[in-house]
Amino acid sequence: MSTLFLVATPIGNLKDFSPRAVEVLNSVDYIACEDTRTSSKLLQAYQINKPTFSFHQHNEHKKVDYLTDLLMSGSQVALITDAGMPGISDPGFLASRAAHQKGIPVVVIPGPDAATTALAGSGLPCDRYVFEGFLPHKKGRQKRLKELAEEERTIILYESPNRLIKLLRELGEYFGKERLAAVCRELTKTYEEITRAPLSDLQQNYENRDSVKGEIVVIIAGKKYSE
Structure with a gap:
């Protein structure tokens, strides 16, 4: 079954990224990012090579449908922000809400905020x-x-x-x-x-x-x- 993973990212020091977070990002099919350019630095540091797409406050309503379509088609998707926990002062909650409404499991990978x-x-x-x-x-x-x-x-x-x-x-x-x-x-x-x-x-x-x-x-x- 498809799952939406909400993955916390370091708020500054890249060494704060958890082994479980790295494992999850390496296992999914797509990674939704607040800013793909910012996230690329973290992903490159941990040699994570997965397709990414933007999911931020200027396009969240448009991209929610895209994200849920990926999940409904069987893809595993992770959502990360530039720093910290998705949903805290960013549109991540819209993705989580949409997944719940579609009956898609949501799993949180905790970390710093x-x-x-x-x-x-x-x-x-x-x-x-x-x-x-x-x-x-x-x-x-x-x-x-x-x-x-x-x-x-x-x-x-x-x-x-x-x-x-x-x-x-x-x-x-x-x-x-x-x-x-x-x-x-x-x-x-x-x-x-x-x-x-x-x-x-x-x-x-x-x-x-x-x-x-x-x-x-x-x-x-x-x-x-x-x-």
């Missing part, structure tokens, strides 16, 4: 947390910030380098400048950095830098947390 890696390294409570991904850029952003300011669980946000300072300013405004948080940047890569401090200090830290680069996760303590 930036959200829980940052959470574990932040030194903030990990027992209860809420993952928000990227906040809305415009519509609904202020409302969501107000709601999250009352959240008692640890909060996980994704942000781009060029919008980090704006985010830290907004968090200080809505959450209070003394709310403890951590900015986790370039996780598992050469210049990995976790900076943990009150929001006001984090804002000042990054405003004083010439530039901010890399993939970023921001972890914020819940409303009632104190040290």
